[in-house]
Amino acid sequence: MGPLHGYKIIEMAGIGPGPFCAMLLSDMGADVIRVDRLGGTNVLGMDYDLLNRGRRSIAVDLKTPEGVETVLKLVEKADGLIEGYRPGVMERLGLGPDVCQGRNPKLTFGRMTGWGQDGPLSHAAGHDINYISLTGALHATGTQSSGPVPPLNLVGDFGGGAMYLAFGLVCGLLEAKTSGKGQVIDTAMTDGASHLMAMMYGLKHLGMWNDERESNIIDGGAHFYGVYECADGKYVSIGSIEPQFYAELLDKAGITDEAFKKQMKFSEWPNLKAKLVNLFKTKTRDEWCAIMEGTDICFAPVLSLAEAPNHPHNKARDTFIEYDGVVQPAPAPRFNRTVPEIQRSPPQPGEHTAEILADWGIDGA
Numbered sequence: 001m002g003p004l005h006g007y008k009i010i011e012m013a014g015i016g017p018g019p020f021c022a023m024l025l026s027d028m029g030a031d032v033i034r035v036d037r038l039g040g041t042n043v044l045g046m047d048y049d050l051l052n053r054g055r056r057s058i059a060v061d062l063k064t065p066e067g068v069e070t071v072l073k074l075v076e077k078a079d080g081l082i083e084g085y086r087p088g089v090m091e092r093l094g095l096g097p098d099v100c101q102g103r104n105p106k107l108t109f110g111r112m113t114g115w116g117q118d119g120p121l122s123h124a125a126g127h128d129i130n131y132i133s134l135t136g137a138l139h140a141t142g143t144q145s146s147g148p149v150p151p152l153n154l155v156g157d158f159g160g161g162a163m164y165l166a167f168g169l170v171c172g173l174l175e176a177k178t179s180g181k182g183q184v185i186d187t188a189m190t191d192g193a194s195h196l197m198a199m200m201y202g203l204k205h206l207g208m209w210n211d212e213r214e215s216n217i218i219d220g221g222a223h224f225y226g227v228y229e230c231a232d233g234k235y236v237s238i239g240s241i242e243p244q245f246y247a248e249l250l251d252k253a254g255i256t257d258e259a260f261k262k263q264m265k266f267s268e269w270p271n272l273k274a275k276l277v278n279l280f281k282t283k284t285r286d287e288w289c290a291i292m293e294g295t296d297i298c299f300a301p302v303l304s305l306a307e308a309p310n311h312p313h314n315k316a317r318d319t320f321i322e323y324d325g326v327v328q329p330a331p332a333p334r335f336n337r338t339v340p341e342i343q344r345s346p347p348q349p350g351e352h353t354a355e356i357l358a359d360w361g362i363d364g365a
Contacts, residue, residue, distance in 0.1 A: 002029025002331070002340040007173065008360070010035060010074055010081040011055065012095075013349070016128075016153070017112060017161035017189070018084035019051035024166045025082075026054030027331035027340050033078075033356055035060055035071055036349030044346075050328050052346035058357070059350025068094045073362045075100045079176075080108040080169050087117045097184045107182040108172035112165045114156070116188030128156035131189040135160075137197055143214045160192025217241060223273035224249065224263060227302060228280035235302035236280065236288050249297045253279060 007030040011022040026032040032054065038061040042049055058074075061067040072095070075081065081100060083090055090096045090111075097109040114131045115121040132138040132155045133148075142149035168185040176182055203209035203216075215221040224240040240249040246263050249255075257275065262268045280288065285301050292299040303311060309320035309327050321330045324345045331340035357364045 001338055002027065003335055003338040004170075005029035005338065007031065007080070008078045009033070009169075010071070010078045012081070012083035012085065012090070013037065013040070013057075014084040016051070017157040017165070018082065020158050021082055021110075021112070021162035021165045021169075022055060023051050023053055024162065025169070026343055029338065029340060029343075032056075033058060033074060033360075034347065034349075035062075035074075037062070038067070038350070040349035042346060042348050046346050046348060047324060047326050049346040050326070053323075053328075054343040055347060056344070056352035056356055057347040057349050058353045062093050062095075070357075070362070071095055072100070072103050074356075074360060075107060076103050077360050077362075078104065078107060079173055080110060082110040082112065082165060082169060084112045087113060087122050101182050105181060106176050108169055108176055108185065109182060110165050110169040110172070110185045110187065112161050112187040112189070114161075114189045116191060117186045128153035128189070131156040131160065132193045134190050135194040135197060136200070137193050139211070140197075140200065140213065140219060143220060144212070148213075155196065156189045156193050159196055160194075161187060161189040164192035164195070221269060223269050223276050226273070228276060230283060230285040230288060231281055232284040232286075234285035236285055236292075237300050237302055238292075239298035241298070245296050245298050248295055249292075252292050252295060252297060255279070 004025060007025075009022070009025055009030045009032045011018065011032050011034045013019075013034055013036045022032050022034065034052065034055045034057045036057050036059045038059045040059065042052065058070075060070050062071070075095075097111075100109060101107050111117060113122070114126040114128075115124065129138065129150050132151075137155050138148045138150065141151050141155075165185065165187040168187055172183055172185055200209050204211075210216055210221075213219060218225055218241075220226045222241075224238065224246055227235050227237050229235055238249060240246040243263070250260055259268065259275075260272060262272075283291075288299075289301050293301070301311075308314060314320055318330055320327055321342075322328075323342050331342065334340070354364055356362075
């Protein structure tokens, strides 16, 4: 019984950020119905397509009037709908917001694209790497020698897209309870990724952020905030920004070099960073963990995907759980009363067609 229990959401099947948003809503208890294409298959299989967990699937032929009408019957009973098609696709299918809200004026209609519903690039193809390129986020990520480095697809697809669509949809659902009216949410990954960069743009205005990579406090420029290789080829991370945390770093690392007293002198950062590079290579990652983990240094080992689920802290909090034999991240965030949980394994397209129609009170014919 998660906090969104009782809400009915329609998900127009897509890839990547769309399913991730639907997973978030399902993890929180919403009844999310995934509308798949007729004859589609789950290429990853039910056990491994984690972004599709928690939902039921109905398979519909949207090229027929009957298929479109079936979706509209679902719309009549839904609280929200999410889609990630290019601008105009839902309208061409006969499922645009005007049509859907004509059937259900309270419907919150969530749209997510890379570039947005309008603008010069709105109809162009793109992926996460392109969207974050336009926002300053990719330029700021990387090192002087590497150039820009893609931060997986976390910043555009999932952070700037799916998370903002989920937030926008829930805001729309809350507002609809007061106004009795639905609305359309235009979620652009370029908007979301730009919004995530708000702090950096504020610092830039104050003259406290340099556009040159690896030259700022939190982009790897500072010796006290970065990743260091250990004697065994593994890595640790430190983030000792505050003076008291920095003092703890010097103490635990046994550093007595007077040069390290100039923590915030930018010109000294490259020299001090080189010294820390040599220092961290004198011990293995586990040896540094024994010295620094759990202290106020702001320290953590850099774990692989295979290692992370087995770390004692993650195990104590059940950050990763095993569901149907698959180790995967648990629902987040946590609620003390309406506890989120995974509702079911990822479905095959159309697996629950008859069940959904019956549950939502729609004639199966």
